[in-house]
Each structure stands twice: as C-alpha cells, then as structure tokens.
Amino acid sequence: MKAHSPAGQGPTGRAIQGLAVSRGVAIGRAVLVAAGRMEAVHRFVEPEQVQDELARLRGARDAVTLELQRLQAELPPDAPQELAALLEVHVLMLQDELLASGVRHWIIERLYNAEWALTTQLEVLSRQFDEMEDEYLRERKADLEQVVERMLRQLRGAAAPQPPAHAGEGTPLVLVAHDLGPADMLQFRRTPFVGFVTSAGGRTSHTAIVARSMDIPAVVGARAASQLVRQDDWIIVDGDAGLVIVDPAPEVLARYRDRQQQIAREREQLARLRHMPSVTRDGQAVELLANIEQPEDAAVAVRAGAVGVGLFRTEFLFMGRGGRLPDEEAQYRAYRAAVEGMQGLPLTIRTVDVGADKPLERGARDGTLNPALGLRAIRWSLAEPEMFRTQLRAILRAAAHGKVRMLFPMLAHLTEIRQAIAQVAQARAELDARGACHGPVQLGAMIEIPAAALMVRQFLAHFDFLSIGTNDLIQYALAIDRADEAVAELYDPLHPAVLRMVADVIAEGARAGKPVSVCGEMAGDPSLTRLLLGLGLRSFSMHPTQLQAVKREILQADAGLLVDWARQVLAADEPAACLALAPDGSAAAA
Incomplete structure (x- = not known):
C-alpha cells in the first residue's frame, strides 16, 4: 500500500x-x-547457565499467561465476544509446543540466551506462516509476534504499554x-x-x-x-x-462531517431493518445467513438478524495446539455450543480447511512450492481418515441438538465426493456401534475450484446444497494471490469468467431444485447484491455486520426486473461498467 x-x-x-x-x-x-518491538540482546551463555535461561523463559511465559488471563477475567459485559476469543488465541499460542520446544532447542543446543532464542524461533515460525495460502491463518503471524513481544517485555522487566493520556477532555x-x-x-x-x-x-x-x-x-x-x-x-x-x-x-x-451525519442516519435506518423479513419488492424471499469463526459468534449472528449460519469455519479448533489435533469431545462441545447459540436456526459447519502447508499439522512438509495447490482442505482430511472421522463424529453428535448442515471444502473430483460421503456413513456407523446419540445432517459442497463449477451437475447429483466460495474461486480462476500486493489489483470479482461460473452454478442449482448460496466476500458487498439477485441467487452468507446493508438492497430491489439486466452484465466485456445501470429506478450501490 x-x-x-x-x-x-x-x-x-x-x-x-x-x-x-x-x-x-x-x-x-x-x-x-x-x-x-524490542531489540533482543544477543549473547551466548555458559553451559551451566542453561537451566537459568530456561527458568527465565518459563517465568516470562507464565507471567504473560497470567496477564492475559487477568484481562480475560476483567472483560466488561459489553466487550465484543471476538475480543475474548482472540485473547484465548494468544493464551494458546503461549502454550504452543512448536514455540516452546524451538526456543528450548536454541538455548540448550546453541547456548543462546532466552531473548535471542525467542526471536530466532519467531523467525523460523514466521517463515512458515508467510508460506501459508489461507489468508486468515497467514495473518496469525502477527499474533505470534505480539505474544513474543510480550514475553520479551517480561524478560526485560519493562512495563506494558498503557493507553496514552490526552489533555483534551x-x-x-x-x-x-x-x-x-x-x-x-x-x-x-x-x-x-x-x-x-x-x-x-x-x-x-x-x-x-x-x-x-x-x-x-x-x-x-x-x-x-x-x-x-x-x-x-x-x-x-x-x-x-x-x-x-x-x-x-x-x-x-466539512464534507466528511456531513458524511458522518449521513452514515449515522443510515445506521439508524438499517437497525430498524434487523428483524424485517428479507423480501424483494416483487415478493421474492431471500435468505440472509452469517459467516462465523467461533462458537460464541452464533449468538452475534442471531442478534444481527441472520436466519442461520451459512459458514462456520472450524479451523480455530486446530490452531495453536503444537501439532496436537483436537479430540472428538473437544470438537463436540464447540459445535454443540454453536448449535445451541443458534436457538433453533440452522448451522452450516465446514469441515477443517487446513493442510500440509500449515505448521499446525503434524509432520508439516517443508519446501511446499505451491501451498494453494497442495494437500489441503478435503484433500488433507481424506489423507487423514482417522482425524477426519473424529471431526465428522463430533459434528453428527452436535446435530442431535439442532439443525446442522455439513459442508466440504475444495472438492474437485468425483472420487473425493464419494470418499467424503463414505466417511460420513462410516462415522455414523461408529457412533451407532457405541450407542452414541447423533442427528441428521444435510451434506453440501463448496464450489471454489473452477473444475467444481464446470462439473456442477455431478456435484448436485450427490449433495443436498452447494455454497460458492467466491474468494477462492476468483483466486483460482484468475491465478491471483489476493494477498500479494504485486498482483492484488487483478483480483476481480466482476471478471466475466468469474461471473459466468457463479451464474452457471446458481442456474444449475435452481434446475435441480437444490439451494445454492454464496459465502464469499461477494455476498456481503451491497454493490453486487442486485446483480446476484438478477442471476437468481436467493441465499447470501456474510459477516454479521454486513447483513443490514445487503438487506436494504434486497428490500429496494425488484428481482424480476433485474433478470434481463443481469444477463446484459453477464454478456458484457466490461461488466463493471454496467453495474450503475441497474433497473428499479435507482442505481446499484457504488
């Protein structure tokens, strides 16, 4: 930037x-x-000082853990639930064996002092994070840096930064x-x-x-x-x-102060839409769902007016565990908490979307040239059937407590489809064999690889519903890493090829009588709402904070009038130029 x-x-x-x-x-x-960021003192220690350095390291870790736990305990009632969850991520990182064992190695084997060992291991892990394909997991490098910074501060005996004072009350x-x-x-x-x-x-x-x-x-x-x-x-x-x-x-x-006032008025208006049915002017019902990342987010989604969760990312359970995979009971408790938080509304749980390029995996492979194209998501799950069925059993058990749908990421082959469905059947049989209670689930597939979009009819023959993951679909279709600044400007949701794939998947779902949703960033972009409605989309899933802005577009739209215009956009060489020409007497949101 x-x-x-x-x-x-x-x-x-x-x-x-x-x-x-x-x-x-x-x-x-x-x-x-x-x-x-503090500069670490780099010095070698004598062999007889190793135990002292290890003790300093344990003391710093324990002190930071207590500091974070105190902050968790003192969270005010109105604190965002995301804040508590993120503090917990930092506590887990402090306990991560990849961090602790690596630091111990540099102290014991290389005779580094604790500060030097800590920053050296940070560099090792930072390189692994930089190689990750998943943007969310790649961003967790910043959390690791913040944890190490707090430990360095403890080792230095420095006070934690305080909110700066300001004279102007x-x-x-x-x-x-x-x-x-x-x-x-x-x-x-x-x-x-x-x-x-x-x-x-x-x-x-x-x-x-x-x-x-x-x-x-x-x-x-x-x-x-x-x-x-x-x-x-x-x-x-x-x-x-x-x-x-x-x-x-x-x-x-002055111009921006006017905008502030306008935004305040719009937010008041949007707040009044929270519990209004999401229906177009010509009577088309549209399902507005939420994307969540933690069990606690389910209650946030319900308060925001979502009628369900279209994407519950389960990666948080697999992070910061030093390669130790979560057991069935831990996963079941998390999924059940999310189900109960939905208060009877449906919850769509996506199976884990991590892989061999992620340091959280046991035996992560070094030197993966193209992590995005490697052993990740459903490929990793099928390569680790015991781990996969552990997650499937936990989801099936949670389904006994409410409406649950199961979503598989990154499918591209019929063999993968058959294997995934077979694993679900085996997981259910294992629960039956031990007399464990479980519930019914609908099975769905993410459409996020161009190959999946092109063979959507075969997908629909095997699944109850589909969810278009536009973030990855755009990335794979255009060969663009959206996190790479050198090419990020080429990441274009309105590229004709992308729009045609999205349109085809929606149309084929309608022909098969099976629901199709969009759960990528396109779903939460109000400037694209009318276009997606015109293409036939009737299920949007997004961050809870985006729901009301998208609902406003839906309430103001006449879905029938949007169909011909959407076809024109689809046929245009420059679809973006057509967005401002949406019918209904008002332009699409800019």
Missing part, C-alpha cells in the same frame, strides 16, 4: 491509502503509539500504531478512540476483526502512516475507501 497525495500536500492535506476493514468515517486527533481520538493485539485493543477501548489506523495488518488481522465487532472505522496496512502522521494531527479515517487523510482542509473536513 503506498502513500499518495491526490492534490499534493496543500490545502487538501496528505492522503494515505490502506485497506478498508471496518466501514464508516472517524475524525479526531491522532494519538501515535510507538512500535513496541472529550476530544475524539484516532489511534495510529504499527499493529494492535487483542489485549492492546481491550486497554484502548476504555479511552475515547473513534477510529484505528495501523501500518501492518490485513483484512483478516485481529485488529480488523475486533474493529468490525466494535463497529469502529479502521484502516490497516497503511504503511506510510507512521511516517506521515504526527502526534495530535487532525486526521480522517475513511473506513469505506481505506483512506487516511492527514491535516485535512476545512472544506474536506
């Missing part, structure tokens, strides 16, 4: 481009938080930092911050997740912020455009 100044550094101020991760506009005085503040951990976010939320800007981070970083859950405008990945923003500068955080404006001109400030 580069800094740019559309109108120079004159009356319009300085503009910094980053990633939009939490919508809205924040205006306030900048509060800069210095990068907390009632002055809105915007926090500008290199990065923010969940514990930092908990401290800073007690102060009058109206927005966040970080130099590091991506759309799935914890800063982004917590900012969305707190409904605070945020821009991450604004790399020039630490150089261009000065303490106490007036800045504007445009969370819709991913833009930070430093020292804005009076007319720019």
